[in-house]
Amino acid sequence: MENxxxxxLGVKYGLDSAKISKVATIIYQxxxxxxxxxxxxxxxxxLCESGLIDKPAEEILQELKLKGLxxx
Numbered sequence: 036m037e038n039x040x041x042x043x044l045g046v047k048y049g050l051d052s053a054k055i056s057k058v059a060t061i062i063y064q065x066x067x068x069x070x071x072x073x074x075x076x077x078x079x080x081x082l083c084e085s086g087l088i089d090k091p092a093e094e095i096l097q098e099l100k101l102k103g104l105x106x107x
């Protein structure tokens with residue numbers, strides 16, 4: 036874990052490495068390639084705060100699209 040965003044999320048929400056990897060994957064699948072972009076933090080925070088992290092990736096991406104957080 037080299038990225039500050041992912042480290043912060045792990046500490047703040049008590050995420051294990053598998054969940055941190057899932058967050059990173061979802062961010063990329065949502066069309067955000069740079070974790071320094073504000074969209075990356077918005078997606079990550081939404082995932083963790085709303086409890087979406089435990090859902091399947093397809094459901095998460097659909098939710099992100101509905102919320103306007105995922106790029107097409």
